[in-house]
Amino acid sequence: xxxAWLPRSYDALLLHLEALYEIExxxxxxxxxxxxxxPLDRDTQDFILGWAARLNSTNxxxxxxxxxxxxxxxxxxxxxxxxxxxxRAADTFDRLGLRPALEVIQKVDSFLANxxxxxxxxxxxxxxxxxxxxxxxxxxxxxxxxxxxxxxxDSETLYLPNISARLEKAKDNFLLCKAQVAFMWAxxxxxxxxxxxxxxxxxxxxKEQALAAFHALDTLRLEGCLARELPGxxxxxxxxxxxxxxxFPRLQSPDATVQDVLELVPQVLHRDFPQRIYQPAxxxxxxxxxxxxxxxxxxxxLRVKLAEMLKELGETPHPPTPSPSEGEEEKEVATPPxxxxxxxxxxxxxxxxxxxKPIAPPDEVKDLxxxxxxxxxxxxxxxxxxxGPGEYDPSLYEKKxxxxxxxxxxYHEDGAFLYDEWDxxxxxxxxxxxxxxxxxxxxxxxxxVGLALQKHQGMVKHLRRTFEAMRDExxxxxxxxxxxxxxxxxxxxxLADCRDGREMSDKLFMHQHRADRNIxxxxxxxxxxxxxxxxxxxxxxxxxxxxxVLETLGDxxxxxxxxxxxxxRCEIYRIKTFEDPYNADTKARIAGIVPKDYTRMGVAIRHLxxxxxxxxAKTRLLITLSDGKPEDYFDIYNTQYGIEDTRQALFEARxxxxxxxxxxxxKHGKDYLPHMYGHANWVEIDxxxxxxxxxxxxxxxxxx
Amino acid sequence: xxxxxxxxxxxxxxxxxxxYYVPVGNEVxxxxxxYSSHLPVLLKGPTGCGKTRFMEYMAWKIQRPMITxxxxxxxxxxxxxxxxxxxGGETVxxxxxxxxxxxxxxxxxxxxIVEARKDTMVVIHPLADDRRIMPIExxxxxxxxxxxxCLAISYNPGYQSVLKELKQSTRxxxxxxxxxxxxHDLERQIIIHETGLDVVSTDKLLKLADMTRNLKGNGLxxxxxxxxxxxxxxxxAKGVEPRAACQGAVALALTDDSDMIxxxxxxxxxxx
Numbered sequence: 001x002x003x004a005w006l007p008r009s010y011d012a013l014l015l016h017l018e019a020l021y022e023i024e025x026x027x028x029x030x031x032x033x034x035x036x037x038x039p040l041d042r043d044t045q046d047f048i049l050g051w052a053a054r055l056n057s058t059n060x061x062x063x064x065x066x067x068x069x070x071x072x073x074x075x076x077x078x079x080x081x082x083x084x085x086x087x088r089a090a091d092t093f094d095r096l097g098l099r100p101a102l103e104v105i106q107k108v109d110s111f112l113a114n115x116x117x118x119x120x121x122x123x124x125x126x127x128x129x130x131x132x133x134x135x136x137x138x139x140x141x142x143x144x145x146x147x148x149x150x151x152x153x154d155s156e157t158l159y160l161p162n163i164s165a166r167l168e169k170a171k172d173n174f175l176l177c178k179a180q181v182a183f184m185w186a187x188x189x190x191x192x193x194x195x196x197x198x199x200x201x202x203x204x205x206x207k208e209q210a211l212a213a214f215h216a217l218d219t220l221r222l223e224g225c226l227a228r229e230l231p232g233x234x235x236x237x238x239x240x241x242x243x244x245x246x247x248f249p250r251l252q253s254p255d256a257t258v259q260d261v262l263e264l265v266p267q268v269l270h271r272d273f274p275q276r277i278y279q280p281a282x283x284x285x286x287x288x289x290x291x292x293x294x295x296x297x298x299x300x301x302l303r304v305k306l307a308e309m310l311k312e313l314g315e316t317p318h319p320p321t322p323s324p325s326e327g328e329e330e331k332e333v334a335t336p337p338x339x340x341x342x343x344x345x346x347x348x349x350x351x352x353x354x355x356x357k358p359i360a361p362p363d364e365v366k367d368l369x370x371x372x373x374x375x376x377x378x379x380x381x382x383x384x385x386x387x388g389p390g391e392y393d394p395s396l397y398e399k400k401x402x403x404x405x406x407x408x409x410x411y412h413e414d415g416a417f418l419y420d421e422w423d424x425x426x427x428x429x430x431x432x433x434x435x436x437x438x439x440x441x442x443x444x445x446x447x448x449v450g451l452a453l454q455k456h457q458g459m460v461k462h463l464r465r466t467f468e469a470m471r472d473e474x475x476x477x478x479x480x481x482x483x484x485x486x487x488x489x490x491x492x493x494x495l496a497d498c499r500d501g502r503e504m505s506d507k508l509f510m511h512q513h514r515a516d517r518n519i520x521x522x523x524x525x526x527x528x529x530x531x532x533x534x535x536x537x538x539x540x541x542x543x544x545x546x547x548x549v550l551e552t553l554g555d556x557x558x559x560x561x562x563x564x565x566x567x568x569r570c571e572i573y574r575i576k577t578f579e580d581p582y583n584a585d586t587k588a589r590i591a592g593i594v595p596k597d598y599t600r601m602g603v604a605i606r607h608l609x610x611x612x613x614x615x616x617a618k619t620r621l622l623i624t625l626s627d628g629k630p631e632d633y634f635d636i637y638n639t640q641y642g643i644e645d646t647r648q649a650l651f652e653a654r655x656x657x658x659x660x661x662x663x664x665x666x667k668h669g670k671d672y673l674p675h676m677y678g679h680a681n682w683v684e685i686d687x688x689x690x691x692x693x694x695x696x697x698x699x700x701x702x703x704x
Numbered sequence: 705x706x707x708x709x710x711x712x713x714x715x716x717x718x719x720x721x722x723x724y725y726v727p728v729g730n731e732v733x734x735x736x737x738x739y740s741s742h743l744p745v746l747l748k749g750p751t752g753c754g755k756t757r758f759m760e761y762m763a764w765k766i767q768r769p770m771i772t773x774x775x776x777x778x779x780x781x782x783x784x785x786x787x788x789x790x791x792g793g794e795t796v797x798x799x800x801x802x803x804x805x806x807x808x809x810x811x812x813x814x815x816x817i818v819e820a821r822k823d824t825m826v827v828i829h830p831l832a833d834d835r836r837i838m839p840i841e842x843x844x845x846x847x848x849x850x851x852x853x854c855l856a857i858s859y860n861p862g863y864q865s866v867l868k869e870l871k872q873s874t875r876x877x878x879x880x881x882x883x884x885x886x887x888h889d890l891e892r893q894i895i896i897h898e899t900g901l902d903v904v905s906t907d908k909l910l911k912l913a914d915m916t917r918n919l920k921g922n923g924l925x926x927x928x929x930x931x932x933x934x935x936x937x938x939x940x941a942k943g944v945e946p947r948a949a950c951q952g953a954v955a956l957a958l959t960d961d962s963d964m965i966x967x968x969x970x971x972x973x974x975x976x
Contacts, residue, residue: 133967134974136922137915178970231908232947233974484782485842486795495793508790512780514821 007042010034016049020056021064028064036071047079051086057425058090059098065105073108085111087428094430121165122173131160131181138185142367145181153184154286155193155375156294166277172240179237179278182230186222187280188374191258193291197284200262210265215282216273217251217261224252241277291375298372299383305365306339307386313354339384341369419603421567424644434603436570441561443588452544456692460548463696467549474514483509519703520556520578520617522608525593526626527561527573532595535627535665541692542625543575543590547582549696555703556615562604563596565633570603571596578615600637601630602645605660609653621702622653624662625695629672647676661702663695714771714801715808718763725754725761726894728886735762738879744832744855746875749883752929755858758883759813768852769810771801775820781827785840797843806831806838809850817857822871831855832877885917891930899937905946908975909933912950915971916958923964928954946976 008016013034021028037045048070055063066086073082085108093101104111124147132145135158148159158181164173187193195214204210227234250260340353350369352361361369372379421433453460477483479490487510498504523546525539543559550557558580561573573596575589576582605622612620630642637645650660662673662682673682685694738745739762747755756772763770773784786800805812817825830837832855838847857878859870886894888910895906910933917927932954939949947969955968 129963130966130970133919133923133964134970137919137967137971139914139918142922178974182974229911230974232972232976236973484780484787486788486790491790491795498793 005042007038007040008045010038013037013045017052017067020049020053021060026060028060033064033067037067040071040074044074051083054426054428055086055090057423058093059101061098062089062093062101062105065102069105069108087426090423090426090428091431094433120168120170120173121163122170122177123163124160127160127164127174127177131178134178135181135185138182139189139370143185143188151180151184151280152283152286153187153280154283154290155188156290158184167240175236176240176278179233179240180280182226182233183222183278184280186225186229187218190222190225191374191377192218192222193287194258194375194377195262197288204265204269206269209269211282211284213265213268213271213273214261215279217248217264217268218258219273219276219279220248221251221256221258221261224254224256228254237278294371295375298368298375300387302365302368302372302379302383303385303387305368306384307388309359309361309365310354310386313359339386341373341379341384417607419570419606421602422645422648424641424648434567434570434600436564436572436603436607438572438574438607441573441575441589441592443585444592446584446587446591448540448591449544449587452541452692453548456541456545459693460545463545463549463693464552466700467552467696474512477511477513479505479507480509480511481507483511485510517553517555518618519621520612520615520619521550521558521621521623521699522612523557523559524604524608524622524624525559525561525575526599526624526628527563527593527596528599528627528631529563529595529597530599531627536593536595538665538689538691539625539627540590540593542695543593545692545696546699547576547586547590549699551582553703556617558611559590560604560608560611561593561596562601562608563598564600565597566635567600567603567632570600572604572607598632598637599626599628599630600632601626601642602649605646605649605653609649609656609658612658613656619703620658622658622660623699623702624660624664626662626664626666628664628666629668643672643676650676661698663691663698665691715769715804715810717769718767719760719770720764722764723757723760724894724897725757726886726890728754728883728890731758731881731883732762732765734879734881736766739766739854742834742836742851743879744857744877746878746880747856747858747883748861748880749858750885750926750929751860752931753883753885754930755883756813756815759811759856759858763811766811766852766854768854769805769808770813771805771810772813772815773801774815775817777819777821779820779824781824784824784827785838786842788842802828802831803838803840803847806847806849806853809852811854811856814855814857816859817874818859818870822874825871825874828855828857829873829877832874885913885927885930891933894930895933895937898934899941901937901941905940906937908946909937909950912936912954912972912975915975916954916968919964919968923961923967924958926958928958932957947972950976 014030017023017030017033021030023030037048040048048067051070052063052067055066066089070082073085077085085104088111089101089104092104124145128145135143135145143153144157146157146159147162149161150159151161152159160177160180164177167173167176197211201207201210201214223234223237226237248264250256251264338355340356342351342353350373351358352365352369353359369379372383417436417438418432419434419436420429420431422428423430478487480487487508490505490508494504494508523543525543531539547557547559556578557576558578559575561575562571563573564570573593575593576586580586601624605624609622612622629638630646631638632642636642653660660677660681662669662677663685664673664682665685667684667686669682669684673684676682683694683698685691735745735758747758749755759770759772773779782800784800784802786798786803788795789798790796799807802812804810814820814828830839831849836849836853838849839845840847885891891910891913892903892906895901895909896903899906901909913928913930913933916924920927935957936950936953939953940946944952950972951969955965955972958968959965
């Protein structure tokens with residue numbers, strides 16, 4: 001709806017911009033800007049000033065640059081695109097700093113040239129979740145999708161560009177990605193890479209030319225395969241590319257192999273084949289490197305796994321080989337058990353036999369054999385000789401965890417998680433902004449728990465009694481409408497009523513009520529530096545009391561501490577996971593809670609609610625024990641930004657069905673907690689000494 | 705088409721028409737041997753692979769009435785054994801399905817047994833071992849099962865949840881028969897028989913089934929079962945456009961996750 005107000009005057013605009021850019025400090029010129037904005041209607045003025053303010057929260061120069069250019073851009077771009085332009089600049093600033101961000105603003109034309117890309121292009125993030133599942137559903141090796149400069153595969157990972165926008169419609173662009181993925185899958189599935197790229201084209205004077213001819217011919221062969229295997233997709237592919245007419249019928253037959261393609265290469269060296277739109281690039285170096293490493297690793301792995309299987313089947317694993325290095329001679333050792341792989345009629349399947357008896361291999365062995373068959377066409381006999389004991393060093397074949405997922409640890413650090421953070425001023429998430437690690441807390445003396453219990457001895461007894469009463473137990477409910485048994489008392493009464501001429505009650509049964517207390521609690525403990533001293537003691541004592549009552553109740557619970565310095569060093573301390581029992585180790589970790597650094601709450605809430613959501617429970621509670629506002633080391637987090645991010649994180653948690661609650665000892669809690677948690681979901685305890693006693697009581701109120 | 709339901713007495717009703725069932729392995733002989741030796745039977749396998757159809761087939765084959773109980777977590781012992789009800793100011797005993805099956809010497813089939821609470825299941829223990837008796841405490845009776853009585857239970861080990869496991873003391877009383885999806889040839893035969901679809905479309909359905917089974921553990925709890933394929937096949941045979949039929953009968957039936965549905969739809973789109 002357009003604003004009905006009058007446009008702002010030049011003076012009003014000037015004042016507004018001067019204040020926004022704090023010109024007495026930044027010395028930025030705003031007169032021209034005000035002049036430019038003046039003729040616009042009020043709605044557009046507000047739109048621009050709104051975005052200028054949002055960008056200003058990121059950086060004043062970006063915002064200034066934006067305001068300079070936005071008036072011209074208004075004619076060329078829709079508001080939606082302008083918003084995307086501004087957000088792109090802010091994201092670039094987050095990732096790369098000021099200069100590249102300013103470039104995004106300044107090169108508005110190149111951004112405009114890309115508007116089609118942005119409007120109708122599909123991004124990798126959009127297609128990845130769908131297509132990675134799609135390719136997993138197609139048979140064969142588990143393939144990964146990754147972002148790359150061009151479209152190609154190294155036979156394990158399929159690379160797609162960041163944005164695909166070659167076609168006019170978004171729908172077609174998605175289809176193109178799908179066709180590319182399916183094509184690369186076909187390359188792997190139908191053995192396009194069973195060629196020694198290093199030597200196969202040596203005989204040709206122009207290797208590049210030969211390779212191109214090979215690729216073009218192989219494309220024809222694979223199209224035949226796709227037409228047979230995925231007819232629906234093939235129809236779409238034909239529509240995308242428009243190429244028709246069958247050449248080289250030999251390549252279209254179901255039993256055409258890559259060898260047929262190689263034989264045809266000399267005939268077509270000088271021909272120009274049309275490039276298919278879905279045709280990926282061929283990257284022989286990447287393929288060879290990846291395949292060589294994999295083939296060696298899988299050979300070792302299969303032999304080790306077969307040896308393990310033999311052991312499980314109770315056969316003698318392998319007679320000791322005199323010289324393990326001479327792998328080839330192993331076959332001659334007196335009648336070792338013989339594995340064999342037979343392809344079954346249905347094509348994709350196979351059967352593993354041991355001494356001619358079929359056996360069912362575990363899934364990992366199945367995957368392994370499938371993968372080997374893709375590379376070799378069949379399983380070479382030397383792969384099927386079980387490895388001797390100690391023949392290989394496990395480090396040769398065990399892939400390291402972090403290899404598989406580069407995003408798991410930023411800067412190759414293990415166990416780091418990346419989380420977005422909500423920027424209120426920008427009204428947008430900052431992508432992958434926080435780096436969080438889970439850390440074990442160094443245990444202290446578990447005797448601490450005993451001392452704490454002793455200190456509150458009287459209260460503990462009282463609490464236990466209260467909570468025992470709360471514990472849901474099996475009990476017989478009388479006078480029910482339905483039940484397992486007739487309630488004779490009720491029946492007699494009802495019959496008497498009936499004789500009396502009154503209405504007969506229908507509550508005549510007894511029902512056995514069964515305990516069904518299905519609650520999971522996540523306790524999130526503030527370990528910031530401000531808790532030093534008696535607050536820390538009070539928090540630890542509260543935890544001890546809570547653990548006591550939670551054990552009485554039998555609710556599932558976990559305890560994590562949180563702290564950190566800056567967005568790159570957010571830390572979560574494991575005190576008790578849902579699986580850990582409440583034993584001496586856990587007690588020692590509770591005793592080991594010490595004040596650390598700062599309180600960046602949003603990221604901790606995001607991480608812990610994710611953990612809590614893996615637990616299958618009717619009610620999921622996230623209780624925060626805190627002593628103050630969210631804050632971080634000389635950071636924007638100390639401002640409203642931190643409160644808004646925390647609020648947003650709590651919204652996200654609530655959306656997934658978690659009930660957040662906050663217990664604080666901050667006397668100013670009422671200033672910000674209702675905003676973050678909602679009016680009823682927090683409580684302030686005025687006296688820290690009462691914390692241990694109150695916490696348990698609050699828990700009781702929360703869960704009944 | 706008949707528009708009113710026919711009423712049968714479960715204790716006497718036997719299946720007249722032979723249910724369509726193609727044996728996958730030796731399950732029929734195994735069941736017959738167990739039945740004649742008075743051993744209870746446990747069927748395990750993924751959903752929709754033919755466990756219930758197999759039971760119908762066996763009930764038809766041995767011509768005994770079959771009483772099926774679909775277990776759920778509110779199932780009480782009384783729901784199985786029986787209870788007193790109030791009728792006209794008097795209490796009347798009403799047999800539960802298990803008792804009825806024992807009295808009539810039929811088959812009692814407890815479907816998805818893990819869904820029932822473990823303490824409820826203990827009631828079948830004396831029936832499931834060589835005693836073959838059923839104490840009915842409230843009546844003060846001890847029911848001895850006749851020769852022809854048979855107890856069968858089924859469950860889907862795919863649910864691998866700690867809460868939903870069968871107690872050892874229960875599972876060790878049974879002869880277990882494992883079911884899995886039939887081989888392609890059999891599955892093709894089944895779909896064609898059940899739906900009347902042509903071979904080409906059936907093969908596409910089979911391919912789709914394989915693709916979804918590849919996704920098991922990668923976002924799907926189970927792949928498409930034979931039952932789902934039959935559903936999809938029936939829709940296609942009725943003239944529904946194949947993509948729409950598979951989306952309704954397979955993709956949406958398998959999962960609620962929107963990305964997963966999109967991916968399965970892409971697979972469907974690639975095939976049909």
